[in-house]
Amino acid sequence: MSVLKRFGWRGLIAPALLLYAVVFFLPLGVLIGDSVRPSSSPALSLQNYDAFFTDGISLSIFLRTVRLALFVTLACLALGYPLALFMRRAGPGMRLVALTIVVSPLLTSVIVRNVAWLLVLGREGMVNALLREIGLIDAPLPLLYNTLGVVVGVTHVYLAFLVLPIFSSLLAIDPSVEQAAASLGASRFTVFRRVTLPLSMTGVIAGSTLVFVLTMGVYLTPVIMGGSFVTTLPMVMTDLVRTQFDFSRAAAFAVVLLAFICAVLVISGRAEKRIDAMRGETS
Amino acid sequence: MMQENRIGLFVGAVAWATMAFLILPQLILLIQSFTIEDYLSFPPKAFGFRWYAYIFHDETWLKALGTSLLIAALATPLAVVIGTAAAIGLDRGPSCMRKIVRTALISPMILPHVVLGMAIYRVFLPIRFDDTVTGFLVAHLVLCVPYVVVTVGASLQAMDRSLEQAAMSLGASLPTALWRVVLPLARPGIIAGAVFAFITSFDEFIVTYFLASRQTTAPIQIFSSLSYQLEPSIAAVSGLTLVITVALSGLLVLRGSLVGSARMA
Numbered sequence: 001m002s003v004l005k006r007f008g009w010r011g012l013i014a015p016a017l018l019l020y021a022v023v024f025f026l027p028l029g030v031l032i033g034d035s036v037r038p039s040s041s042p043a044l045s046l047q048n049y050d051a052f053f054t055d056g057i058s059l060s061i062f063l064r065t066v067r068l069a070l071f072v073t074l075a076c077l078a079l080g081y082p083l084a085l086f087m088r089r090a091g092p093g094m095r096l097v098a099l100t101i102v103v104s105p106l107l108t109s110v111i112v113r114n115v116a117w118l119l120v121l122g123r124e125g126m127v128n129a130l131l132r133e134i135g136l137i138d139a140p141l142p143l144l145y146n147t148l149g150v151v152v153g154v155t156h157v158y159l160a161f162l163v164l165p166i167f168s169s170l171l172a173i174d175p176s177v178e179q180a181a182a183s184l185g186a187s188r189f190t191v192f193r194r195v196t197l198p199l200s201m202t203g204v205i206a207g208s209t210l211v212f213v214l215t216m217g218v219y220l221t222p223v224i225m226g227g228s229f230v231t232t233l234p235m236v237m238t239d240l241v242r243t244q245f246d247f248s249r250a251a252a253f254a255v256v257l258l259a260f261i262c263a264v265l266v267i268s269g270r271a272e273k274r275i276d277a278m279r280g281e282t283s
Numbered sequence: 284m285m286q287e288n289r290i291g292l293f294v295g296a297v298a299w300a301t302m303a304f305l306i307l308p309q310l311i312l313l314i315q316s317f318t319i320e321d322y323l324s325f326p327p328k329a330f331g332f333r334w335y336a337y338i339f340h341d342e343t344w345l346k347a348l349g350t351s352l353l354i355a356a357l358a359t360p361l362a363v364v365i366g367t368a369a370a371i372g373l374d375r376g377p378s379c380m381r382k383i384v385r386t387a388l389i390s391p392m393i394l395p396h397v398v399l400g401m402a403i404y405r406v407f408l409p410i411r412f413d414d415t416v417t418g419f420l421v422a423h424l425v426l427c428v429p430y431v432v433v434t435v436g437a438s439l440q441a442m443d444r445s446l447e448q449a450a451m452s453l454g455a456s457l458p459t460a461l462w463r464v465v466l467p468l469a470r471p472g473i474i475a476g477a478v479f480a481f482i483t484s485f486d487e488f489i490v491t492y493f494l495a496s497r498q499t500t501a502p503i504q505i506f507s508s509l510s511y512q513l514e515p516s517i518a519a520v521s522g523l524t525l526v527i528t529v530a531l532s533g534l535l536v537l538r539g540s541l542v543g544s545a546r547m548a
Contacts, residue, residue, distance in 0.1 A: 012372030015365045016388060016428055023425045024391060027402030034405065079301040086298030101302045107478075107532040108309060109486035111502045112521040116308035118513055119315050119323065126311055126325040159305065188290055210393075217395020219489050224509060234397035234489075241401050241493065251405075254398040261395070 035251035048252030058236075058253065062260075065233040068150065068222075069215035075155040076162040076211045077204070084166040084203075085196075102163045110157055114224040117153050118144065121225075145227035153225040158214050162207035169203025170196070199279070202272050209268035213261050233257055309525060316515070316522030323515055334519035344520055347504035350416060354500065355484040358423045362480040365424070366431025367473055371465065373432070374439045385436070389429040396426070396489045404493035413494045422494060423484040430483060431476035438472025439465075478535050482528050 038047045052058045087098045105113065120126045121143035128140040143149055173196065181191045219234040233253060240250035311325070316334065318327035338344040373385055391399065403422050407413040412421075446468065450460040466473070488502045495503055501524060508517050 009372040009374075009376040012368040013376070013384060016369035016432070017384075019365060019421075019424055019428065020387065023403055023406075023421055024399070027399070027406045030405055031398070031402040079297065079304065082294045082297035083301045085294050098298070098302060101305050104309075104529075104532060105305055107482055107535070108528050109482075109502060109521075109524050111486070111488055111505050112312070112524050112528075113308060115505065115509070115513070115517060115521045116312035118509075119325070119518065120308050120311055122513070124324055129325045156305065156308065159301070192290070213393060217397055219397045220506070224506075234395060237397055237401065238489075238493075241404065247401070247405060250401060254395075254401065257395060258398060261393075265393075 031251045032255055034248050035255045037248060039246055039248045048249050049256070051249070052252055052256055061231055061236055062233055062256070064231065065216060068147065068154075068230070068232060069212045071147070071151045072154045072158065072215045073162075073208050073212045075151055076159050077208060079155070080159055080162040080207070081166060081204070084163050084170055084200075087163075087167050088170040099167075102160050102167075105156060106160050110220055111224070113156060114153055114221055117149075117156065117225060121149060121152070144225055145229050147226070147230055150222045150226040150230045153221040154215055154218055157218075157221060158211045161210045161214065165207040165210070166200055166203040169200045169206075173199045201275050205268050205272050205275070209264060213264055216257065216261060312518060313522050313525060316518040318515055318518070320515070323513060323518060334515045335523065337516055338519050338523065341516070343499075343504065344501075344516070347499045347501045348520070348523070350419075350498065351485055351501040354416060354420050354423060355481050357420055358427050358484040359477055359481045361420075362424055362427035362431050362484075363473060363477050366428045366476055366480075367435050367466075367469070369428070370432050370435035370439060370469075370472075371461065373436065385432070388432050391425055392429045392433075399425075400490035400493040403490060407494060414496045414498050416498060418494055419491055419498070419500070422490050423487055426487060426490065427480035427483050430479035431473075434476035434479065435469055435472040438469040442468050475535055478531050481531060485524070485528070 035048055036044050036046060038045055040047075052062075083098070083102070087095055087102075090098060118125070122128070123140045123144075125143070127143060128137070131137045131141070143152075177199070178191050178195050181195050182188070186194065217234055218232060219238060222230050222232045222235060234257075237250045237253045237257075240246045240253070315323055315325065315327060317330045317332070318324075319329050319331035319333040320327060338348075369388060373381055373388070376384065400422075404413060407418050407422075412418040442465070447460050447464050450464045451457065455463065486502060487500070488506065491500050492503055492506070499507070501520065505517055505520060508514065
């Protein structure tokens with residue numbers, strides 16, 4: 001305990017920093033080092049990065065991953081924003097139920113949720129069984145092993161990361177502002193469009209960014225729900241390491257992905273700050 | 284007026300549909316896992332514990348579940364101790380350091396785990412640390428600690444610092460004040476952090492997937508079984524995993540720590 005007195009806060013953080021140094025910062029550093037040392041020649045070179053942008057395949061897979069992430073973010077917004085609005089208006093009991101439902105996927109295993117979706121969307125799954133039962137279809141619909149299946153699965157996994165920030169930014173809105181707008185004759189839709197939505201924008205940006213960034217790194221759900229028909233950057237990286245043993249190329253992919261994610265985070269952080277500043281001016 | 288109601292109805296309808304979307308698949312999984320047939324079909328024609336009994340007699344599943352539970356049971360207390368200490372340290376450190384160190388400590392939450400997985404594999408492989416339970420444990424720790432830092436940090440922020448100062452002015456040493464005053468007050472955050480840490484470790488897939496070759500954990504065993512056929516045994520293991528995590532999450536809700544976990548996101 002005398003350690004605590006002598007080193008204070010540093011001593012308390014030290015174990016965590018030691019752990020991170022060994023299994024976080026060191027590995028990431030080694031990864032960056034490997035990316036500029038191609039497996040074909042031991043000399044330092046940007047060959048891997050060059051190949052990423054010019055071989056035609058890598059860049060197109062990267063763009064396809066970006067597109068998937070955009071689809072998922074839009075799907076999350078379409079489902080999550082109304083849900084956050086609903087939670088704001090709900091009474092305390094209903095709000096707790098909704099909050100529990102929203103948080104519950106965060107607490108259940110991703111692979112278990114994917115297995116659940118296989119049971120719902122598969123050829124012999126619930127949706128096809130029900131549709132066939134009521135005579136709407138003769139042959140099972142292809143709901144899995146395509147982009148739709150992956151978007152559904154990933155949206156299910158990450159929706160909470162969007163709902164929670166939007167919900168908390170909605171909660172921070174002073175209801176009297178909306179009442180003032182309404183009393184001045186604005187319709188409910190106008191109040192939403194001109195007051196509620198702009199004031200919740202920081203939550204929308206924070207949540208969308210989180211979902212977008214997380215989807216860029218998703219591996220498991222596309223593999224299970226997309227089969228081999230939807231390829232993402234993380235899938236290619238895993239394949240390079242596990243079956244082709246080309247760690248150096250995979251490392252370059254990883255660095256590009258990390259750089260892209262950092263850029264997205266910086267841009268969205270700036271946007272949030274600007275919105276906050278604008279709000280400060282008006283209020 | 285008609286239009287006003289329609290907007291409210293629309294929002295409500297989407298909200299209910301979304302909540303159904305969030306929980307229905309897990310319910311379907313639970314229902315199907317109790318089938319006693321040889322294959323999965325919807326709806327099952329008869330229910331029983333056949334496949335649950337099967338996994339408790341199958342060596343592969345038992346070993347995988349056992350490894351997962353063992354790692355999670357070791358990772359949780361370690362992550363709680365390391366994370367709580369770091370959160371208290373952050374709370375006390377100079378404010379210029381606080382932001383940088385905090386960002387560094389929670390960055391494993393946002394960094395794609397696929398990147399972390401291959402990087403850790405790259406470092407563990409030459410020292411033959413890759414296919415070992417200890418290796419899994421150390422790798423899981425770095426994924427679990429951020430949750431503890433965040434939840435305990437939120438608890439500490441909500442705490443009244445004057446209580447600790449009061450204890451110290453009454454003669455308690457700093458360690459005593461931390462142990463008797465700060466830690467009990469931070470308990471909701473510690474419990475929430477422990478639950479998140481356990482579930483994170485128990486469910487972890489991609490980092491372990493890189494490290495594993497002969498050793499398996501439950502998620503990895505589920506994944507490799509999926510490449511053959513979706514068997515009722517997979518539904519049963521998934522159902523069991525679901526029950527374990529739901530029970531733990533139920534603890535969170537009962538403890539009222541949900542607010543804390545909502546704040547972190």
